Amino acid sequence: MDKPYRLYSAWLKQRFGGRVHKISVDAGFSCPNRGARLNRGCIFCGEHGSGSFGIARSLDVAGQLEHGKEVMVRKYKARWFIAYFQPFSNTWAPLEELRRHYDAALGVTDVVGLAIGTRPDCVDDAVADLLAEYHRRTYLWLELGVQSCHDATLRRLRRGHDYACFLTAYAAAKRRGLRVCAHIIIGLPGESRRDILATADEMARLRVDGIKIHLLHVLRGTELGEMYQRGEFKLLERNEYVELAADVIERLHPDTLIQRLTGDGPRDLLLAPRWSLKKWEILNAIEGELHRRGTRQGSSCRY
Numbered sequence: 001m002d003k004p005y006r007l008y009s010a011w012l013k014q015r016f017g018g019r020v021h022k023i024s025v026d027a028g029f030s031c032p033n034r035g036a037r038l039n040r041g042c043i044f045c046g047e048h049g050s051g052s053f054g055i056a057r058s059l060d061v062a063g064q065l066e067h068g069k070e071v072m073v074r075k076y077k078a079r080w081f082i083a084y085f086q087p088f089s090n091t092w093a094p095l096e097e098l099r100r101h102y103d104a105a106l107g108v109t110d111v112v113g114l115a116i117g118t119r120p121d122c123v124d125d126a127v128a129d130l131l132a133e134y135h136r137r138t139y140l141w142l143e144l145g146v147q148s149c150h151d152a153t154l155r156r157l158r159r160g161h162d163y164a165c166f167l168t169a170y171a172a173a174k175r176r177g178l179r180v181c182a183h184i185i186i187g188l189p190g191e192s193r194r195d196i197l198a199t200a201d202e203m204a205r206l207r208v209d210g211i212k213i214h215l216l217h218v219l220r221g222t223e224l225g226e227m228y229q230r231g232e233f234k235l236l237e238r239n240e241y242v243e244l245a246a247d248v249i250e251r252l253h254p255d256t257l258i259q260r261l262t263g264d265g266p267r268d269l270l271l272a273p274r275w276s277l278k279k280w281e282i283l284n285a286i287e288g289e290l291h292r293r294g295t296r297q298g299s300s301c302r303y
Contacts, residue, residue, distance in 0.1 A: 005287075018080065021081055023083060025065060027101040081110055114134060116140070123172060123173065131176070146182045147185050149199045151163055183211075200248040208256055213262070217276050219269045221269065242285045261282075
C-alpha cells in the first residue's frame with residue numbers, strides 16, 4: 001500500500017541506490033543552555049542529551065561509527081551511512097574543533113553524509129558558512145530543534161531562546177542552500193490541539209526540507225520527570241497521539257520529507273508513556289489513521 005506521507009528513508013534509498021542508515025555519534029559537545037547559563041538545561045533533556053542512547057561513548061567519533069556500522073550491516077544490510085551528530089548542540093564549539101570532528105566522520109569508509117543536530121541559537125553566520133562548506137563536499141542535513149512555535153511553550157520548556165531565534169537560524173541556513181530538518185514535539189505541557197496545529201502550519205509555511213515529529217516522553221532524572229511524578233501535567237494516550245500526528249501530517253507541505261513520526265527513550269530511563277516502546281505499532285496506527293480518513297501529507301496544507 002502506498003505510504004500516505006513522504007518517507008525520508010525511502011527517498012534516501014532512491015537517491016543513493018541502496019539502504020542508507022544514520023549512526024548516532026557523541027563528539028562530546030555541550031550546550032549553551034547548560035553550563036554557561038548555569039541551569040539544568042531544557043526540562044526534558046537527560047544526562048546525555050535528548051533522544052541519545054545506544055552510543056559507544058568510550059570510543060572516538062571514528063570508532064563510534066565503525067561500531068555502529070557493524071550493527072547496521074548485521075541488522076539492516078545497510079550499504080552506506082550518515083554520521084548523525086546527535087546529543088546536545090553539535091555546532092557549539094570553536095570552528096576548528098567542529099571541523100576536526102566532521103572530518104573524522106567523513107574519513108570513515110562508506111560514510112556518505114553528515115546530519116548535524118543543534119539549537120537555533122548555535123547557528124551564527126560563521127557556523128552557517130562552515131556548514132555550507134560541508135554541504136558542498138558531502139550530503140548534509142542541519143537538524144534544528146524547534147519543538148514549538150509558541151514562545152510561552154518555549155519558556156515553559158526553558159529552551160533559552162524564542163521562536164524568532166529559530167527563524168533567524170533557518171533563514172541563515174536557507175540563504176546558503178542547506179537542507180534543514182526541523183524537530184517538533186507533540187504533547188508538550190500546556191499546549192492544545194490548536195497550538196500543535198499552528199506549529200505544523202508554520203513548518204508548512206516555511207516549507208522545511210525535512211521534519212521529525214516527536215512524541216513527548218518523560219525520562220527519569222529530568223525536571224520534566226519530576227513534574228510528571230508530581231502530577232503537574234497529563235501525557236497523551238496512544239490514540240490521542242495517533243490522531244494528532246495524522247492531523248500534523250495533513251498540514252505539512254507535501255514536499256517535506258518525514259524523518260520521524262514518534263519519539264522513544266531508553267527503556268531503563270523511560271517513566272512514561274510506556275506504550276511508546278511499541279514503536280512499530282504506533283507507526284502502523286498513524287498510517288492506518290490516514291488511510292481510514294482517506295487523507296495524506298499535505299491534504300490540509302494551507303501553503
